[in-house]
Amino acid sequence: MYRTNNCGELRLNDINKEVTLSGWIQKVRKLGGMTFVDLRDRYGITQLVFNEETNAELSEEAQKLGREFVIKIKGTVAERSNKNPELPTGDIEIAVRNLEILSKSEVPPFTIENETDGGEEIRLKYRYLDLRRPVVQKGLILRHKTAQEIRNFLSNKGFLEIETPFLIKSTPEGARDFVVPSRMSEGKFYALPQSPQVFKQLLMIGGYDKYFQITKCFRDEDFRADRQPEFTQIDCEMSFVEREDILSVFEEMTKHLFKTVKNIDFKEAFPRIKYDDAIENYGSDKPDIRFEMKIHNISEIVKNKGFKIFNDAEYIGAICAEGLANYSRKQLDKLVDFVKRPQIGAKGLVYVKYNEDGTFKSSVDKFYSQDDLKTWADKLSAKPGDLLLVMSGNKKETLTQLGELRLEMGERSGLRDKNKFAPLWIIDFPLFEKDEETGQLHAMHHPFTSPKTEDTELLETNPDAIKADAYDLVINGNEIGGGSVRIHTVEMQEKMFKHLGFTKEEAEEQFGFLMNAFKYGAPPHGGIAFGFDRWVALFNGSDSIRDVMAFPKNNAGRDLMIDAPSEIDKLQLDDLHLKIVKK
């Protein structure tokens, strides 16, 4: 037997117990004739003590133990004279009688502690060592607990978890598909799913009524910060439902997770913000509403005062950063640099300081009087001591830029507390996005999204104006989930494909089996999918989803630990009927 107890559970009332423990060596210290060893496992740390006087030989062995050795000891639980209130086991120690080295360790390439000296590359290469750090274990334990709570909640609601296939069909629009060559069918490929979307709709047509799945999805994208080629989705679908039924179940699930995983009680209904309002007020369809600082349209009151840039602008908007009127010239310059970064791409920024004495100082004093600036301040309900930040230009772009600036100012003002959570629903998305260059309509969510019933007529007359029966769950500026009521008749789906510029053949080729399924009695249905990695990262206070994945890839899609992707055998290539074409 390797242990009677783990390293996190012994307490004062275990004193005098004979115990066996196993674990990793965290630290060895010698103090006079005593040698203290911290023994670690995923449950905690227990102090072992070796006394030179009572057993010199054992004590000497203990001093030779290196960091990360795995040992097994037998001994007696004793009260510590020097208690450590920071450790749950800090009142006791084990007087060791017997020591066995189970396996040795070379000196690890970085320290196995929450604050480690290892950079990300080396930690990914030695991920099995990184995984030992308590902070990483905490994230994966949280992930497990969250998944369990989701499964139990949905199962209790009558949802069935049903596995959909991983080896599916590539679609011509599937530039982002990972493909898998078939050995048995020469020149043919499977594709890995970007999501189980079509399969969950087929399950609804198959009568399964309430489906969910926590499953891996795959997307072969050019890597961006914090994207992974494989990621985990909580995929859900229901039949015989309207939007309200769906939002109701998943708002309840979200509250359940907040309660059981984070011990946070959301009593009120989540705010619902229409897409158009979110863009107008927050410059984003995933607004962070932990703080106010709304965007105000001040186009009407700033024009015709001789300032050409504003006069020519389609839109002028402003935000009010409370209490920041004392920003220095240098700080303001840095803000200008911030909005001019290519990621944001603004041309500039106008500031108005509402000084404590009631006067105004702005970068456009040449054009606007103190009274003018007072009007702006009033429009934004600003107080003395506040700082107004104004941007102008094309409406859509300017709102996005103001949205980014708003987040930055929220961050600087400490308004984006990781321990505070502000969930909301964004509803009434546009059904289509228009390609600015070609004028071609694209589905904003995906081609199976239903238009809102009251907008259906607009399909023939004014498709741009149609709202979709689609919704996103947003928490703290992150899109955590998104879904829609789906189209469930062949007629509507065909219309939709036509608007999206599919020929009949293309639609048949790509979605023939779904269209075919619609012919045999499809129930009204709808659903939602959540980004599980992002949700757990948010719960865990992590900036990156890599922190809550056991074996993440780096930003270039490589697994540094196992060194993948890698070359394969010529023989295997032959079996797959493939040849590599070097460029």
Add this chain to the structure above:
Amino acid sequence: MYRTNNCGELRLNDINKEVTLSGWIQKVRKLGGMTFVDLRDRYGITQLVFNEETNAELSEEAQKLGREFVIKIKGTVAERSNKNPELPTGDIEIAVRNLEILSKSEVPPFTIENETDGGEEIRLKYRYLDLRRPVVQKGLILRHKTAQEIRNFLSNKGFLEIETPFLIKSTPEGARDFVVPSRMSEGKFYALPQSPQVFKQLLMIGGYDKYFQITKCFRDEDFRADRQPEFTQIDCEMSFVEREDILSVFEEMTKHLFKTVKNIDFKEAFPRIKYDDAIENYGSDKPDIRFEMKIHNISEIVKNKGFKIFNDAEYIGAICAEGLANYSRKQLDKLVDFVKRPQIGAKGLVYVKYNEDGTFKSSVDKFYSQDDLKTWADKLSAKPGDLLLVMSGNKKETLTQLGELRLEMGERSGLRDKNKFAPLWIIDFPLFEKDEETGQLHAMHHPFTSPKTEDTELLETNPDAIKADAYDLVINGNEIGGGSVRIHTVEMQEKMFKHLGFTKEEAEEQFGFLMNAFKYGAPPHGGIAFGFDRWVALFNGSDSIRDVMAFPKNNAGRDLMIDAPSEIDKLQLDDLHLKIVKK
């Protein structure tokens, strides 16, 4: 709102309730002025009734409803005059006031009933219709429930479900790997996991202690009956454990599943049978012990009586089929044909009828006296009325053939009842298998399996004789799970690779990261993996795992519904740096 109730829940005490139901049309019958409609969803069937007298127009509409139309109705729950005791809802019907067709259906290509007229090919092509059959739904619901019970059981035991990656590294021995070409790394490939084996070992090295995962695995095999290229595994691993700790947890889990899913109580410990004994007594390492009919070695008592075949044979074995002495010549001939089939490959079969009158009739009467045959019968504890079946030859092959014959006789005698379950552990597997031709040793389980501690010394002297610390869970002749205590030191793992004929370079190339991980303090660990599909099929009484998968592929690895694998774009191939080589 689409429904106040589902189609399986209304009862007598709901009478006079106003309800809204939605579902599929199972059947429409006209009886005089009344039209009866069976409305179906996954919860059951409810009878709707339309009365020509009270509403002629609605009644006419109802008569036009076709099979599998999706409708929504409003009406009042009424007591049926003609109750149907076979339906849980058979005491009531709905007097319909309002009918809405939600979507129409063409005539389905087969009947949506438990006993369908559709062959397998067409049911796979229209799998979304096949999925509507209650018997299929029952299987998937059972699958969901089993998965939930596994997750809850293991979570309660402190196991963490941790997701391991799908895009991993191909290994040169990985002829069975599916590979995924990388777009970003020219000429390189990921591989899909055949199992998370190495990752779960790395998790143990990472300190996770108790891990499980219900996850998809992939194997690119030439298709055999009832194999799927993607399948689901319950993968488990524990640290600081010996074999006994592992068997104890998973025997408890197995009993928990039998209890909660099948309502069967196993009070006794599962039998444990040594590999050698299983082969000797059942001719199989996955014996079906629902019935006895053990194989008996009768080599000693049948030789030297002038029957050359037996005299020359390494081994002669027999089974006793109770009560089958009345088998006709024709039936016996068919048994001979059975053992001569290429799948079994025996040369022949000797029978001995132990007649009710105490005499014997055998196919070797020329060589053996009644007394001789009585000795055989006594050896097998046969009674008058029993049939002895005897086979001879090379010991290993003959035992396997007798094992197959035993299963066949069990089947014929009705001893393999689908509702009876006989779980057991097979233990003490050989560590190695020897390639008969080359003499090269192969790992019987996999190269990470630890030899039994007491056998370790034999590694240098007599590796053939070493037993592994490996075990299988067998139920009703199916290998449901298998696992082992693992090697956890570099030294032992290197020795193992050497015996398996790996060069140092090959071992480094394929398992370098695991060997490297062993250098940093690996705990003793071990685990098990279960075939989830097979387990659910067994619980469901299904012969094929396809019956309990939502979207299975056919025996040639094709998804007939979505038509995969399929061709991909030339552009996409270019992106992947690949060219197809036609043969």
